[in-house]
Amino acid sequence: MRHMSKFAVLAVLVSATAFGQPAQNKGLIGHSMDKASGAGYYGMSGCGLGSVLFGESENRGGQILSATTNDIYSTNTFAMSSGTSNCTPEANAHAAQMKKNVEMFVSANRAALANDVVKSNGETIVTVANIMGCDDYVYMGTKLQSRYETIFASKDDIVVADTMYDTLTSDRYLIENCKL
Numbered sequence: 001m002r003h004m005s006k007f008a009v010l011a012v013l014v015s016a017t018a019f020g021q022p023a024q025n026k027g028l029i030g031h032s033m034d035k036a037s038g039a040g041y042y043g044m045s046g047c048g049l050g051s052v053l054f055g056e057s058e059n060r061g062g063q064i065l066s067a068t069t070n071d072i073y074s075t076n077t078f079a080m081s082s083g084t085s086n087c088t089p090e091a092n093a094h095a096a097q098m099k100k101n102v103e104m105f106v107s108a109n110r111a112a113l114a115n116d117v118v119k120s121n122g123e124t125i126v127t128v129a130n131i132m133g134c135d136d137y138v139y140m141g142t143k144l145q146s147r148y149e150t151i152f153a154s155k156d157d158i159v160v161a162d163t164m165y166d167t168l169t170s171d172r173y174l175i176e177n178c179k180l
Contacts, residue, residue: 053065099162107161125141
């Protein structure tokens with residue numbers, strides 16, 4: 001029986017190499033959202049251990065192995081409730097759209113945003129708070145100011161936006177008091 005478990009794990013790993021090819025095509029039936037959003041792109045099998053092992057597979061073999069893995073190990077309920085195994089809040093359309101809006105705003109207003117973050121207040125911080133469904137822009141401004149060096153470390157606007165988004169969506173107070 002012990003050898004059978006090792007064989008099953010080995011079979012899954014070998015299959016991951018054979019079937020786990022990255023998806024190149026957007027808009028296929030079963031994709032939970034557009035790959036350009038950067039989230040929730042795990043095909044028809046969804047999130048869970050299978051998505052971790054087989055990644056962004058668009059072919060049937062990869063999807064079948066991913067779904068089978070999810071079914072055999074029955075970890076999806078835990079993964080969805082704990083936010084593990086690619087089952088993150090970002091994997092829903094609302095959060096993905098919010099993140100995209102933040103990225104567009106940062107790209108268009110980076111200099112003004114950086115100036116406002118240094119002061120921990122200003123029109124751009126209020127706008128980011130509105131994009132993220134948050135009324136407490138004062139707290140948000142303070143949070144952003146405390147992470148200024150980390151947020152604006154990159155010259156790439158998308159990296160800045162992603163770092164800022166991650167900073168805000170990992171704050172317990174903002175999670176509880178905003179529409180994140």
